[in-house]
Amino acid sequence: MNLDETILRLITEQEISDQAVLQELLEARGQAPSQSTLSRRLKKLGVQKVAGRYQRVEAPPPVAPVRPWLRIIEAPPNLLVLKTAPGYAQVFALALDREPDVPGLAGTVAGDDTIFVAVTDPSRLREVREVVEELMSRGT
Known part of the structure; x- marks a missing residue:
């Protein structure tokens, strides 16, 4: 299971209120991202702290900006x-x-x-x- 899947499974199965706790749970499963990497992954996955715990927040699909390659x-x-x-x-x-x-x-x-x-x-x-x-x- 990759890091993103593990993060999503953990926040679905447990009430996690602190990023350090999430990082410890990931380390226990053999995945040890740095704090900055974990923060970027949470942002990419749409995971935010809502009502005191981390949850995936569904956002409307973004409009694809025109950008250079x-x-x-x-x-x-x-x-x-x-x-x-x-x-x-x-x-x-x-x-x-x-x-x-x-x-x-x-x-x-x-x-x-x-x-x-x-x-x-x-x-x-x-x-x-x-x-x-x-x-x-x-x-x-």
Whole structure:
């Protein structure tokens, strides 16, 4: 069972009122996301604290925004290269730099259609990539 399925099952089966408790329950099931990763997953799944406990909140389907394409190229050990439509790199890089709680993000350098994303620790490359993918899905 993947992390998202486990989160949804836990909040359905138990009244969980604290994110730390949820994190402990996930660790007991062999899944140990960082606090920032867990927060991002909850947001993506539409899970919010309602009446003192975490629940999935059904929202109307979002209108798909028109946005430029973005391709992610990993350049190990600690670099992502993002290719986008001309003129969008600086806007996207600024949004990434301003995103709170991006573990391991050292910074970005943007041109017209290319962004270099430096990661402080190569073991965090995957987490930074997940944030980039989330920003893409939000239409930033």
